Amino acid sequence: MSDELLDVCERVLSRVGEAEAEVTITSGTDALTRFATSFIHQNVTDAARRIHLRVAIDGRVAESVGNQTDDEALDRLVRSGLDAARLRPVDPGWPGLAPPASAPSIEHWDDATAAAAPADRAERIGAFVSAAGDLETAGFCSTVGETVAFANSAGQRVAGRTSVAILDGIARTGTSDGSGRAASVRLGDLDGNSVGREAIRRARESADATDLEPGRHEVVLSPSCVVNLLGFLAIYGFNGRAVDEGRSFAHLGEAQFDSSISLADDVAHPLAVGIGFDAEGTPKRRVELVLDGVTSGLVHDRRTAKALGAESTGHAIAGAGPWGAMPANLVLEAGAVSPDDLIAGVERGLLVTDFWYTRILDPRTQVVTGLTRNGVWMIEDGRIVRPVTNLRFTQSFLEALGPGQVCGVGSDLTLVGGASFGVGAWVVPSLHLASWNFTGGARG
Amino acid sequence: MFEFAEAAVEAAIAAGARYADARVIDRRHESMGARNGEVEELSQEASVGIGVRALIGSGWGFYSTADLTPDSSRQAGTQAAAIARASASVAGLDLELTPVEVRQDSWRNAVAEDPMSVPLAEKGDLLVAATRTLKEHGADVALAGYDIWDTTKWLVSSEGHRIDQHVVECGAQLNATANGESETQRRSYPGIRGQYGTRGWELVRELDLAGNAARIAEEARELLTAPTCPSHEAIDLIIGSEQMALQIHESVGHAVELDRILGWEAAFAGTSWLDLSQIGSLRFGSDLMNVTADATLPGALGSFGYDDEGTPAHPVDIVRDGTWVGVLSGRDSAALAGLGSSGGAVRGDGYNRLPMVRMTNVGLLPGQSSLEEMIAATDDGILMDTNRSWSIDDKRLNFQFGCEIGWEIKNGKRGRMIKNPTYTGIGPRFWGSLDMLGNESEWTFWGTPNCGKGQPQQIGHTGHPSVPCRFRGVRVGVTG
Numbered sequence: 001m002s003d004e005l006l007d008v009c010e011r012v013l014s015r016v017g018e019a020e021a022e023v024t025i026t027s028g029t030d031a032l033t034r035f036a037t038s039f040i041h042q043n044v045t046d047a048a049r050r051i052h053l054r055v056a057i058d059g060r061v062a063e064s065v066g067n068q069t070d071d072e073a074l075d076r077l078v079r080s081g082l083d084a085a086r087l088r089p090v091d092p093g094w095p096g097l098a099p100p101a102s103a104p105s106i107e108h109w110d111d112a113t114a115a116a117a118p119a120d121r122a123e124r125i126g127a128f129v130s131a132a133g134d135l136e137t138a139g140f141c142s143t144v145g146e147t148v149a150f151a152n153s154a155g156q157r158v159a160g161r162t163s164v165a166i167l168d169g170i171a172r173t174g175t176s177d178g179s180g181r182a183a184s185v186r187l188g189d190l191d192g193n194s195v196g197r198e199a200i201r202r203a204r205e206s207a208d209a210t211d212l213e214p215g216r217h218e219v220v221l222s223p224s225c226v227v228n229l230l231g232f233l234a235i236y237g238f239n240g241r242a243v244d245e246g247r248s249f250a251h252l253g254e255a256q257f258d259s260s261i262s263l264a265d266d267v268a269h270p271l272a273v274g275i276g277f278d279a280e281g282t283p284k285r286r287v288e289l290v291l292d293g294v295t296s297g298l299v300h301d302r303r304t305a306k307a308l309g310a311e312s313t314g315h316a317i318a319g320a321g322p323w324g325a326m327p328a329n330l331v332l333e334a335g336a337v338s339p340d341d342l343i344a345g346v347e348r349g350l351l352v353t354d355f356w357y358t359r360i361l362d363p364r365t366q367v368v369t370g371l372t373r374n375g376v377w378m379i380e381d382g383r384i385v386r387p388v389t390n391l392r393f394t395q396s397f398l399e400a401l402g403p404g405q406v407c408g409v410g411s412d413l414t415l416v417g418g419a420s421f422g423v424g425a426w427v428v429p430s431l432h433l434a435s436w437n438f439t440g441g442a443r444g
Numbered sequence: 445m446f447e448f449a450e451a452a453v454e455a456a457i458a459a460g461a462r463y464a465d466a467r468v469i470d471r472r473h474e475s476m477g478a479r480n481g482e483v484e485e486l487s488q489e490a491s492v493g494i495g496v497r498a499l500i501g502s503g504w505g506f507y508s509t510a511d512l513t514p515d516s517s518r519q520a521g522t523q524a525a526a527i528a529r530a531s532a533s534v535a536g537l538d539l540e541l542t543p544v545e546v547r548q549d550s551w552r553n554a555v556a557e558d559p560m561s562v563p564l565a566e567k568g569d570l571l572v573a574a575t576r577t578l579k580e581h582g583a584d585v586a587l588a589g590y591d592i593w594d595t596t597k598w599l600v601s602s603e604g605h606r607i608d609q610h611v612v613e614c615g616a617q618l619n620a621t622a623n624g625e626s627e628t629q630r631r632s633y634p635g636i637r638g639q640y641g642t643r644g645w646e647l648v649r650e651l652d653l654a655g656n657a658a659r660i661a662e663e664a665r666e667l668l669t670a671p672t673c674p675s676h677e678a679i680d681l682i683i684g685s686e687q688m689a690l691q692i693h694e695s696v697g698h699a700v701e702l703d704r705i706l707g708w709e710a711a712f713a714g715t716s717w718l719d720l721s722q723i724g725s726l727r728f729g730s731d732l733m734n735v736t737a738d739a740t741l742p743g744a745l746g747s748f749g750y751d752d753e754g755t756p757a758h759p760v761d762i763v764r765d766g767t768w769v770g771v772l773s774g775r776d777s778a779a780l781a782g783l784g785s786s787g788g789a790v791r792g793d794g795y796n797r798l799p800m801v802r803m804t805n806v807g808l809l810p811g812q813s814s815l816e817e818m819i820a821a822t823d824d825g826i827l828m829d830t831n832r833s834w835s836i837d838d839k840r841l842n843f844q845f846g847c848e849i850g851w852e853i854k855n856g857k858r859g860r861m862i863k864n865p866t867y868t869g870i871g872p873r874f875w876g877s878l879d880m881l882g883n884e885s886e887w888t889f890w891g892t893p894n895c896g897k898g899q900p901q902q903i904g905h906t907g908h909p910s911v912p913c914r915f916r917g918v919r920v921g922v923t924g
Contacts, residue, residue, distance in 0.1 A: 034899055039534050084564060088483055117530070118505075247585070357838075
C-alpha cells in the first residue's frame with residue numbers, strides 16, 4: 001500500500017516543476033459501529049483517501065487538497081496550488097521543506113484490525129450489551145487502518161501505517177450512567193464483556209446519587225479525565241506557537257508542576273498509536289515536556305522552530321493554521337500506586353469517572369469550566385461511601401497540577417482513544433489531586 | 445452524477461435493503477488566513493465521492509468511497525447493505541420511515557457575487573488590511589480569515605427521489621489578542637465564529653472587517669485593565685445577539701434534536717432533558733419565547749431546498765409563547781416518535797458521513813424592544829456579548845457561558861467595561877426569566893460553521909436568528 005501511495009506522491013511532484021512542494025497521501029478504512037438503546041443503529045465504513053499538497057514559489061506558499069488520483073485530478077490539484085501560490089505575497093515565516101531523514105522504525109499496526117469486518121465490531125458490542133443484562137446501553141466500536149505516505153521536492157520520502165480499535169460505551173440505570181472503554185492497536189485486545197461489566201458496575205454504583213454542595217474537594221481523576229486535563233495544557237501551553245505569541249503559560253526551566261509529574265510526547269511508547277513522522281515529513285522524536293515538575297520542552301513544527309531558533313520536533317499538523325504544532329502521543333509517567341490505593345489515600349474527596357464539555361476561559365491561566373459525567377462518588381477515610389450527582393467545575397488546570405498539588409500518580413497506565421481535540425490517543429494513569437474547585441451542581 | 449447514485453441504490457436494494465439512498469457530493473472549500481498583516485495560509489480543497497445508506501431491520505448501513513465509477517458505485521451499494529445486515533446480531537425493532545412526497549427537482553441558493561470568482565489577491569488584501577489595522581491599534585496577535593464552501597449534491601432514493609442542489613456558503617472573521625502580565629484578552633468581530641451564511645461574497649463585503657478592526661483591537665487592550673466581572677447570585681443580565689445565538693444553539697437547538705431525545709446520542713453528545721410525553725404542554729420559557737427551525741430563511745447558514753433525505757425545507761415551530769411544541773427530526777426518528785412527518789432536519793457532512801439530525805436555522809422570533817430600551821429599563825445589571833467559552837451538560841440543561849466583553853449597567857446607563865464575564869443557569873429557569881426581547885431591526889441570522897456531533901465526528905453548518913434579550917435574576921461572575 002505505501003509503495004502505491006508513494007507512487008502517487010511522485011506523480012504529484014512530477015507536475016510541480018521548479019516550486020518547492022510536499023505531498024501527503026492518507027488512505028485507509030475508517031469504520032465505526034454505533035449502538036444505542038441496546039441495539040446497533042448506525043454502522044459506517046469510509047474508504048478514505050486524502051491528498052494534501054503544499055507548494056512554495058520563492059516563499060509564496062499555498063495548499064490544495066483533493067481525493068482523486070487520476071491524471072486530470074492531479075493536474076487540477078497541482079494547478080490550483082501553483083496558481084494560488086503565485087498570487088500570494090512572500091511569507092516571511094516560511095521555513096522551507098524538511099530535509100531527507102529517516103523516520104523511527106515504528107509500526108503500531110495490526111492487519112486484522114485494519115481489515116476488521118462489521119461483524120467483528122458487532123461481536124464486541126454484542127458482548128457489551130449482553131453483559132448489561134436489563135440495563136440500557138449505548139456506545140461504539142471503531143476500527144481504523146490508515147497508511148500515510150509523504151514526499152517532498154527536497155528528497156524526503158517516508159511512509160507509515162497505524163491501526164487503532166476503540167470500544168467505548170455506557171450502561172444506564174434510569175438515574176445514572178456508567179462508562180467503560182478500551183483502546184488498542186489490536187481489535188483482538190478488546191473484550192466487550194469486560195468493558196461492558198465495568199460500565200455496568202459504574203452505572204449501578206452511581207445510581208440514586210445525592211447532591212453535594214459545591215466547593216473545593218480532593219479528587220481522584222480517572223485516565224479519561226486526565227487526558228482531558230492534559231489536552232488543554234498541550235494545545236494551549238506546550239506549543240511553540242503559543243509561546244512565540246505570548247499566549248502560553250509555559251516557562252522553560254521553571255518548576256511549574258508538582259515534582260511527581262513527568263510528561264512526554266513519545267510515539268514510540270509501546271501503548272501508543274500513530275506514525276513516526278509529521279505533516280511536514282519531519283521524523284517525530286520524543287520530547288520531554290515536563291520532567292520531575294520542571295517545564296522542559298515544547299513541540300514545534302518547522303515554522304515555530306524557525307521563529308524560536310529551535311528544531312522541529314516532528315509535530316506539525318496539516319491544516320492546524322494558527323494553532324501550530326500539537327502533541328499527538330502524550331505519555332504521563334505512571335506512579336507506583338494502584339487506583340484503589342489512590343482512593344485509600346483520600347481523607348475526604350471525590351472520585352470522578354469522566355469530564356464533559358470542558359472549555360477554556362483563559363489559556364494563560366488555564367482556567368477551564370466543565371462538568372462531571374458517568375459516575376462521581378464521595379470518598380471518606382479512604383473508602384467510597386456514596387454516589388453524588390454531577391457537578392460543574394471552574395478550575396485552573398495548571399494550578400491543579402502545581403507544586404504540592406499532586407498527592408498520587410496511579411500505576412494504571414492506559415491508552416485513551418479519541419483523545420482531546422482529535423489529535424491522537426494518549427497514555428496516562430489516574431491522578432489524586434489535592435484540590436478541585438466545584439462551582440455548582442449540574443441541577444443548578 | 446445521478447447515474448452513480450442510481451447504480452448504488454439499485455445495488456443496495458438488490459442486496460436486500462428495504463430502503464436505500466445515495467448522495468454524490470462534489471464540494472470545494474477555500475480558506476485563507478492572515479496574521480499580523482501577512483497572509484499566512486491559503487488552502488483550496490476539492491473532494492468528490494459517493495455515500496450510500498441502506499436500511500435493513502433496525503439499523504442503517506453506510507458505505508462511502510472517493511472512487512466514482514459505475515462499478516465502484518454498485519460496490520458501495522452492496523457494501524452498505526452488507527454493513528446494515530451485520531448489525532442484525534444486535535438488533536432492535538424494525539426502523540420505519542415517515543412518508544415524504546417523492547420529488548425530482550433542482551435547487552440553488554441566491555448568490556449576488558460568486559465568492560470563488562473574487563480574485564485571491566483581492567481577498568488577501570482585505571485580510572491583510574484588517575490585520576494591519578488590528579496591529580496598529582494594539583493587538584499582539586491579529587488574525588483574520590474567510591471560508592467559502594461550494595457544494596453540489598445529487599440525491600437518489602429507492603422511493604424515486606432525484607434531487608440536485610447547489611449551495612454556496614461563505615463568511616469571515618477577525619480577532620485581536622492582547623497579552624497582559626498574566627492573562628490574555630481577545631475580541632472578535634463580528635463574533636467568535638465570524639459570520640457565515642448561504643450567500644455570496646456580498647456577505648463578507650457587508651461585514652466591513654477593516655472598518656471594525658480598530659475598535660476591536662482597542663477593546664482587547666482595554667480589557668486587560670478593566671475590572672473583572674463581579675460575582676452576583678442574581679442580577680439582571682442583558683445578552684447581545686451574538687451570544688444569544690450561542691445560547692439558542694446550545695440550550696434549545698441541541699435539546700430539541702429528536703435523536704438525542706430518543707437516546708441515539710446518549711453515549712457521546714448526550715441526551716436531552718426534554719420528555720416527548722410533555723410536548724405541547726411543557727413550559728420552556730416565558731411568554732416572550734418563540735423559537736422556530738426554519739430552513740427556508742434566505743441567506744441563513746442553515747438554509748437549503750431539501751434535506752439529505754429529500755424532505756423539502758419548511759419552518760417548524762419549536763417553542764410557541766413559551767411552550768415546547770416541536771422537535772428537529774428526520775424520517776426515522778419521527779416515525780419512532782410517532783410523529784406524522786419528518787421535520788426535514790437531516791444532513792450529512794460531505795459524501796462520507798451518514799446523514800443525521802442537525803439544526804437548520806433554529807432561532808428566536810423578534811419582540812418589541814431595542815437594546816437601548818433594555819439598558820434604559822435596567823437599574824442594576826450587566827450587559828455581555830460575543831461568546832468566549834461554552835459548556836453545557838449532556839442533558840442540555842446546566843450551562844455556563846463566558847463572553848469576551850461586558851459592561852455594568854447602573855440606573856439605566858451603560859457603565860464601565862468589565863472583563864471575563866460569565867453567567868450560568870438551568871435552561872427552563874433561565875428562559876423563564878426572559879422579560880425583554882429585541883425587535884425586528886436587531887434580528888440577525890447568525891451562522892455557526894462548526895457544530896460538532898456524531899461518531900465519526902461531523903461538522904454541521906447551522907443558522908441562528910437572534911436578538912438581544914434581557915433575563916432577570918441570573919448568576920454571573922463564576923470564577924476559578
